[in-house]
Every structure is written in structure tokens, then in C-alpha cells.
Amino acid sequence: MHRGKGMKFVGDSRVPATREKFIPKDYSEYPGKTEPFWPNFLLKEWLVGAVFLIGFLTLTIVAPSPLEKEADPTDAAYIPLPDWYFLFLYQFLKYDFASGDYVVIGTVVIPGLAFGALLLAPFLDKGKGRRPHQRPIAVSMMLIGVISIIWLTYEAVAHVNWEERAEMGKIVEEVEIDQTDPGYEIYSNQSCINCHGGNLEGSPAGPTLVGTGLTADEIADIAVNGVGGMPAGQFNGSDEELQQLAEFIASYSEEGGH
Template identity: 40%
Template sequence: MAHGHNSDEKIVYVGDSRVRAKTSRLPQPDFSAYPGKSEVFIPNFLLKEWMVAVVVLVGILVLVMTEAAPLGYPADPTNTQFIPMPDWYFLFMYQLLKYPYTSDQFVVFGTVIVPGIMFGGLIIAPFLDTGKERRFYRRPIASTLMVLTLVACTYLTVVSWTHYEHELKEKNIIPEHIKREEEMHAAKSAGLPAPSTKKTATAVAIVAADDPGAEIYKKATCVTCHGAELKGIPASGIPALRGVGDKHNQEAILGIIKKGVGNMGAQYDDNIKKGLTEADITKLAEWLSKQKS
């Protein structure tokens, strides 16, 4: 300890003011050292988390039961106008499979390899990115991959939905669930019961199945579109011939065969080429006029 400005004065140090380095970590106190501020994870904390999850699940169930699902009509495999669409969270994959390099000959690449790389990358990401940095701008590789993935999924989803809306406008189609909802609201406002979605089978049967005209029908061009059972394909605009006699008589049916109607062209010459005679075609028209309900 110095008392003056004399350079020859002896300086005596009292004690050692240096901070000593600790060679071992301080023991961490147990949660019981903080009464009322901490608790054991199992079962106390886990039980609280479970109770919160139950409350959230019940809330979701209430919302689901409150609003009816947007259901359409029963599936009709003969409806060629129906445009199938997946749920919104699969639209990006649906759009991806439309491209040439992920469909047709490359369908395995689009359905197995690409999804495998994407979801496999999510699984192994924690093992590859082991850095301690948590700020996204200090993790350029992980952040770049995340942003590119989000942009790609968003772009594919928007493009898929846009194409779907354009296709609906071009074909003048109203989605079945929207059409059914509109019909239900219209029936409700008119005080009528909601239209049933159950398909009722028509009781119209083939009349005079053993008539010679039935054999001629099997040889005619009519069977190609209207089918051997005369059911047609209503979804494609091809009407059933069961009950056709309620709308047209023999002369009218014969005129349709000779001149055509709607999208169907004249079938008279084609039937003559197939070996039918004029008498056969007249007999065919007579038999079809008997098809009444």
C-alpha cells in the first residue's frame, strides 16, 4: 500500500483481488426449491396438458356437429362431367401430378420419389441441422429451403384451384355440394322438405322382350350408345329408351332414325349398311314405340 508519490516507496499488496475461476458447475436446485413455481412433468404437468387438449378437442367436435359437411349427391360413375378434387391441403400434390415430368411414364417419380424426398427431408432435418443458432437469418440453408418449400406449395395450390375454377366456367358446371345446398335452401324457403339424395330406381321395364323387334335392336346401331338394356347414359346426354313410347310414336321414332335428333345423327343409312332392311327398321321403330312406362 503506497502513501505518497515517492517512486522508491515500497508497495505492499493486501490480499488477492483476482477472481478465481470455478472448476466445477454449481449444482442445479431441484424443482422443490421453488414451491408454487414449478412441478414435476409426470404426472402433474402432463395431466394439465391432457386436460387442455381435451377441451380443444371438444370444441372442435362442437364446431363439426354445428355445421353440416358440404356433401354432394351420391357418387355416379357414369357422370363424365364430374370433376374430382382433393382436399385443399393436397391440392399442391394434385397439381404436381398434372405436369409431364411427374405423370404418365414418370408417375413413379411424381408419386413416390418426390414425396419421399420432401417428407424424408422433414424427418432428417433435425439430424442435419444441429447448429445452436435459432435466428432464421443466421441459418441461411435451412431458412432458404423452408421459404422455397412454402412458395412452391402455395404456388401449386393456387394454380390448381385456379384451373379448377376455369374448368367449371368452361363446362358450365356447378359443383354438386353447392348445387345441393342451393336446392335445400330453395326447398326450405318454399316450405318444402329437403330433396332426398337417395337414388330411386325407375320401375320402367323392357316391354315385349321376346318381340322380333328386340332381336333387330341388338343388330342395329342403337345398341352401341343406348345399351342392350335400353338404359342409355343420361350423364353423357344419351337418354334411356325405356319408356320412349310415352314421348314418341312409331312414326316419330322412324323419323328420328332417318333424320336424327339433337347430337345424334341420322342412323338409317348406317343400319342399312349393317344388313338391316327397310322392313326391319320399321319393325324396330314399332317395337321401340311399345316401350312405355
């Protein structure tokens, strides 16, 4: 007699053999449909996990996470961004109905309803079918969630000036500034130090002047005519002082300065 043929499995003598819904199936009648947990099933799980781990490690080596300068709590101009997998929540909190006076709705109520709906999905749709059209409630809720996350993430990425962010978070090599240079005295007296810092490192009011790549003539033109958020007429000294200031700053325009 074949293994399992003609046998009835009853786990408890109090369960009548005629009540078949309490009797486990005999999987020996379905060759290839089942396998032992050890080592067959567990070995497959380990292999899949190893492939994922190798792929993840390769990704971290090929495309390492970008680093930014040391965090400065006094830098009010810096706009922090969450990791990419939280960008959809970051974008969601920009809308009027989820921010300001309604921030509790955006941070607690709506996310709570969304995650609660996902948890209740198996109980709201008890269909036995496995095809998408046989599970309309569960499939609809999942599609709404996926589409919302993709759209909000796209909106967050599309409205970020990535070049400006890279410049804000750029790691600037610290250089030793020669404060005995006559140009530094002009730099201080002309109030350049208020916006660009005592070591030309920059501040929320003005960018760093180290490693800009600008020539002395370009720096002199900016000091007189302004650029970007810097208005014209900031320099009010003589032409000789302007030249000294421009040459002093230009000496640090290359990476590493002097």
C-alpha cells in the same frame, strides 16, 4: 420462505451444482407460466377436441359426401378423381416431366424429396429465434410447399368439367323395360341397343335414356339429326317406326319410367 426460493434441484449427485445448464428451472418463480398436466392441461385438450368433433359431425350432416353410381370397371369413359386433399398430386402427375416414361420421378422421387426436405427442416435451420424472419430456411421451405399445394389444387379444380362428371356418376334408378313393346324391337334393330344398353341404362358409348326429360318429338329429332357425340343419320327406318321408337323411349324419359 417461499416455495422453491433458495432451493437447488440436482437430479444426479454426479452433476455438480455449479453446472447450471443441467439444473431444471424452478417454474414456481413464474406464476401463470405453468400448470399441472392433470386436470388443467388435459381438460383444455379435451375441450378443443370436443369442439372440433362437433364441428366435423355438423359438417358431415349439413354437406354429406356425394354418392355416385356403382363402379363399373368396363366404363372407359369415366374419369376418376381422388379426394380434394390429393388433387395436387393428381394435377402434378399430368405434367410431362412427372408422367409417362418419367412416372417414377413424379410418384417417388419428387414427392420423396419434398417430404424429406420437410423432415430435415429442423436440422437445416437451427436458429433459436421464433419469428419468421429469424428462421429463413424453414419458413421458405414451408411457404414453397404451401404455395405449390394451393396452386396445383386450383389447377386441378379449374380443369375439371364438374357438370360432366356429375352426369357420368349420376345414380340412375333401374326400371323394368317392356321388351315386348314394338318400340323396343325397333330400338334393338336400329342398333340403339349397342350404345345405350339393353335396359336403356347407357354405356361408355352412349348415355342413359332413362329420366332424360325429353319429349317424343325431341327424341325423334335426335335420332335423325344426332346430338353431341352421336352423328346424324343413325336411324334408317320409316316415319312410323321412328314415331314408335320415340314414343317408346319417351315413356321412360321421366324418372322411374312407366
